[in-house]
Amino acid sequence: SSWWRSIEPAPKDPILGVTEAYLADHSPGKVNVGVGAYRDDKGRPVVLDCVREAERRIAGSEYMEYLPIGGSIKMVEESLKLAYGENSELIKDKRIAAVQALSGTGACRLFAAFQQRFCPDSQIYIPIPTWANHHNIWRDAGVPMKTFRYYHPETKGLDFVALMDEIKSAPNGSFFLLHACAHNPTGVDPSEEQWREISSQFKLKGHFPFFDMAYQGFASGSPEQDAKAIRIFLEDGHLIGLSQSYAKNMGLYGQRVGCLSLVCEDEKQAIAVKSQLQQLARPMYSNPPVHGARIVSTVLGDPNLKKLWLKEVQVMADRIIGMRATLRENLEKRGSPLSWQHITNQIGMFCYSGLTPEQVDRLTNEFHIYMTRNGRISMAGLNTGNVGYVADAIHEVTK
Numbered sequence: 001s002s003w004w005r006s007i008e009p010a011p012k013d014p015i016l017g018v019t020e021a022y023l024a025d026h027s028p029g030k031v032n033v034g035v036g037a038y039r040d041d042k043g044r045p046v047v048l049d050c051v052r053e054a055e056r057r058i059a060g061s062e063y064m065e066y067l068p069i070g071g072s073i074k075m076v077e078e079s080l081k082l083a084y085g086e087n088s089e090l091i092k093d094k095r096i097a098a099v100q101a102l103s104g105t106g107a108c109r110l111f112a113a114f115q116q117r118f119c120p121d122s123q124i125y126i127p128i129p130t131w132a133n134h135h136n137i138w139r140d141a142g143v144p145m146k147t148f149r150y151y152h153p154e155t156k157g158l159d160f161v162a163l164m165d166e167i168k169s170a171p172n173g174s175f176f177l178l179h180a181c182a183h184n185p186t187g188v189d190p191s192e193e194q195w196r197e198i199s200s201q202f203k204l205k206g207h208f209p210f211f212d213m214a215y216q217g218f219a220s221g222s223p224e225q226d227a228k229a230i231r232i233f234l235e236d237g238h239l240i241g242l243s244q245s246y247a248k249n250m251g252l253y254g255q256r257v258g259c260l261s262l263v264c265e266d267e268k269q270a271i272a273v274k275s276q277l278q279q280l281a282r283p284m285y286s287n288p289p290v291h292g293a294r295i296v297s298t299v300l301g302d303p304n305l306k307k308l309w310l311k312e313v314q315v316m317a318d319r320i321i322g323m324r325a326t327l328r329e330n331l332e333k334r335g336s337p338l339s340w341q342h343i344t345n346q347i348g349m350f351c352y353s354g355l356t357p358e359q360v361d362r363l364t365n366e367f368h369i370y371m372t373r374n375g376r377i378s379m380a381g382l383n384t385g386n387v388g389y390v391a392d393a394i395h396e397v398t399k
């Protein structure tokens with residue numbers, strides 16, 4: 001009975017804490033722009049029609065059986081086509097070691113464990129800022145972390161000069177975590193031209209690029225377009241690592257379905273690497289969940305369902321892009337003298353507004369608008385019904 005006596009409660013997760021506070025508020029006009037989950041224009045969570053249809057098709061089949069340790073072969077194949085390209089030589093040559101993972105978080109964690117086991121003296125460079133969980137994932141996997149400069153607070157855009165400096169000054173052969181598209185929390189991505197420069201500098205330095213792609217399709221509306229950074233690195237012959245998630249782009253948040261892949265030098269190496277990934281997964285969770293994997297492979301494996309999915313991703317992305325324009329217009333219409341251009345320059349689920357923690361506190365306390373204190377607005381929480389109200393409130397606290 002005395003085993004746990006000295007244990008203190010862990011600190012609350014900053015993002016989930018926002019949701020708790022929002023739920024406890026009984027004001028009718030309250031707005032939640034904290035958590036990064038898609039909502040429709042009525043503020044409701046969405047199950048995609050392609051997913052409903054896939055569930056109809058798989059209902060009643062034998063899908064309660066265990067999957068192999070590496071997960072659904074079909075789901076993994078479809079994931080690789082989506083990220084690496086339908087006609088990827090790497091896929092044909094069987095040079096990619098890939099396993100199903102427990103969504104994006106699980107893919108990152110499995111990679112971190114792999115890095116720790118096979119490159120025990122390595123570190124990982126993560127951008128400032130980044131998704132807060134990246135810190136936890138590599139810390140718990142026992143991989144030391146370094147940070148690199150990425151975001152420019154004044155321009156609210158990319159600090160490309162600093163970024164290139166960091167890449168140059170890191171020791172040769174360093175591991176870097178890169179957001180493939182729709183950087184969380186800033187919404188700031190390098191341009192294609194900048195990605196090319198980043199890629200060639202990585203080449204010169206012999207760095208290892210690990211891409212976290214949690215939002216393929218959510219940035220531009222096109223999964224093909226959002227894979228551009230990855231394709232540029234592949235063209236340059238990098239052996240990349242990649243985490244994929246279907247949480248956002250297929251709305252499968254709670255299904256925990258994703259994919260981890262590592263490009264290898266040849267098929268033999270890929271077989272060895274995959275077997276080691278499975279060896280890591282086995283004592284952690286044995287094998288990944290089957291339902292979400294069946295949904296993904298059914299949607300992506302059927303040309304008609306895939307077409308429907310592409311349309312639905314586009315609709316979600318377009319609604320968010322539209323909300324960016326409306327929020328900015330509303331702020332400008334109210335005569336705000338500040339520049340709000342970054343709202344429409346940034347991309348993906350989030351707007352890194354530049355609001356200070358004190359301004360965020362006022363939004364919450366005076367206007368019942370809930371968000372993280374770093375000023376990150378989840379654009380999916382905005383809709384035609386509340387965007388005017390939110391613009392008024394932001395204008396008020398930034399006067």
Ligand code: PMP
Pocket residue numbers: 036102103104105106131179184212214245246247253258
């Ligand atoms: N990486 C980034 C950058 C993210 O924003 C998220 C989702 N918030 C994830 C990974 C992983 O999410 P999930 O585990 O739900 O796929």
